[in-house]
Amino acid sequence: MTEQLSADDWIKQGLKALAGNGFTALKADPLAKAMGVSRGSFYWHFADLGAFHAALLKRWREIAAEQIIADVEAGSDEPLKALLRRSFGARLDLERAVRNWAAFDASAQGAVRAIDRRRLDYIETLLEKRGLAPAMAQARAQILYWTFLGFALSGTPVPPARLQRLEDEILRMVSA
Secondary structure (H helix, E strand, O other): OOOOOOHHHHHHHHHHHHHHHOHHHOOHHHHHHHHOOOHHHHHHHOOOHHHHHHHHHHHHHHHHHHHHHHHHHHHOOOHHHHHHHHHHOOOOHHHHHHHHHHOOOHHHHHHHHHHHHHHHHHHHHHHHHOOOOHHHHHHHHHHHHHHHHHHHHHOOOOOHHHHHHHHHHHHHHHHO
């Protein structure tokens, strides 16, 4: 007897498929096949594909913003530096896949806008805590975020030592 799958199992498989194959892979049949089950299991947990997509986008927000922010806040006396290391050091396949999906889907586009706003607000807060005036913090947060997005969307690997030097320079630039 196989163990019954949970909605979380489906969401994890969906995120994996999204990161690896793009949003067109987010269908019940191919996901069920990859998991070795019938698609009836999918519909046991999700009313339809739209509900599944909403659950995926919610989880993406949790792992791509809320979890990172919580980890940065819990573990660092220098949160901006920790955020840079975490953001620029992460695998960003899922980031690219969700942003590509957003070009074709209004729900994904809304999720991207919401996460962009959440991230920008958090970066602004960190910069203000470092002593920058609100207007300057807002401008530098936007520049820093655009830098991250350019890096994320490029998909170009950067050797670790070079990446660390770049992160250090970015920190100096936004903190000056």
